[in-house]
Amino acid sequence: MKVGKAIKGLMERTRLTGEQMAMDxxxxxxxxSAMKHSKRNMQRDLAKRSLEVYExxxxxxxxxxxFSNGYTAPVISGDAIDRSNHLAVMVAARKEIDEVEEVMQLERFLRNPNLATNQERESAMKVYKxxxxxxxxxxxxxxxxxxxxxxxxxxMNNQVLKKWKATEVVK
Known part of the structure; x- marks a missing residue:
């Protein structure tokens, strides 16, 4: 996969050199260098190793x-939200949470999903989105x-996972 932007960003934020990254x-x-300039794809084994090495x-x-073909969250990078300002991201997050609450009409989900009407199915898709x-x-x-x-x-992720295991949210 093409990861040039990711490598460049990591190097800028951490002052990591290409030589150090190669050793790591x-x-x-x-x-x-070829991956940094998007001339070569990153292989899965290197991606996995890099995620283990760089926090x-x-x-x-x-x-x-x-590597998930867009299934996981993208890094927001547009002009609508100043990602460098964590407060701007917090405001955007609050807005999105409010929008979820607006569309989550619980009474539309009482019926067995196998018997759902088109309207109930559309409500489920809206809540998903x-x-x-x-x-x-x-x-x-x-x-x-x-x-x-x-x-x-x-x-922080380990602490959350530990809490979830203790409360039997995950096994």
């Missing part, structure tokens, strides 16, 4: 988004907060 990932400097939330989002938008912006918020306040997203 057990590859050549020329391979890193950078934005890089993690970019790599996982690329709004929930996905909220989840993606919240994922960006988590990444931005970990960067702005310099804490480990990996450690």
């Amino acid at each position: 990932l057990y590859t050549s400097s020329s391979n890193i 950078d939330a934005t890089y993690n989002m970019e790599i996982t988004h690329e 709004e929930s996905k938008e909220a989840a993606d912006i919240l994922y960006n918020l988590c990444a931005r907060l970990s960067e702005a306040y310099d804490f480990s997203p990996r450690e």
